[in-house]
Amino acid sequence: MKKLVFAGSVFIMMLVLGGCIYDWVVPPEVPEIPDDVGISFVNEILPIFTTGNNCTACHRTGGQMPDLTENNAFNSINSAKYINLTQPEESLIYKNPAPNSSTHRHKVYSGQQAALILAWIKQGAKNN
Ligand code: HEC
Known part of the structure; x- marks a missing residue:
């Protein structure tokens, strides 16, 4: 009987500890993109939008700012409001729809998309 109680409490302990160890809601990873991998605005950033x-x-001409349509996206986000070259992580175009964002509930970037946007800003946010 004692053995059974012992086994039972070990089992319960495992459940309790296991609950702490496993993080069931896996946060979306933002992968690192090496600095020497050049990001093209036209080929990689624009398609995300x-x-x-x-x-x-929603972000169309005459709709919600910034206008992210093909012809206007670059000019629309090319300002200190959306792009912060000294602190790229603080750029609104990256931060607002980032995967863990709670500020923009309409849509968030995937981890890969966020990584591309951030890398593009770090590389000077060029119209390339
Ligand atoms: C369903 C509509 C909708 C979609 C889709 C959407 N947004 Fe938004 N977005 C909004 C609205 C509405 C706002 C205004 C602020 C708010 O309500 O959060 C906004 C605000 C923003 C802002 C801040 C604008 C400012 O000047 O403060 C940025 C940046 C932004 N969105 C980027 C994006 C990006 C990038 C995508 C695509 C990944 C996207 N949004 C998809 C509706 C949308």
């Missing part, structure tokens, strides 16, 4: 109307469903 426009493919399947991902952002442009």
Whole structure:
């Protein structure tokens, strides 16, 4: 009987500790992109905004600012409000829809998309 109680409490302990060890809600990872991998605005950043109307469903010309449509996106975000070259992580275009953001509930970047945006800003946010 004592053995059974012991086994039972060990089992319960395992459940309790296990509950602390495992993080069931895995936060989206933001992968590092090496500095020497050049990011192109036209080829890699713009499609995040426009493919399947991902952002442009709302951020369209005459709609919600910033205008993220193909022809206007660069000019629309090319200001200190959206791009912070000294502190890239503070750029609104990165921070507001970042994967863990609670400020922009409409849509957030995937980890990969966020990494691309951040790397592009770190590389000078060029219209390339
Ligand atoms: C369903 C509509 C919708 C979609 C889709 C959407 N947004 Fe937004 N976004 C908004 C609205 C509305 C606001 C205004 C602030 C708020 O309500 O959060 C906003 C605000 C923002 C802001 C801050 C603007 C400012 O000047 O303060 C940024 C940056 C932004 N969105 C980027 C994006 C990006 C990038 C995407 C695509 C990944 C996206 N949004 C997709 C509706 C949307």
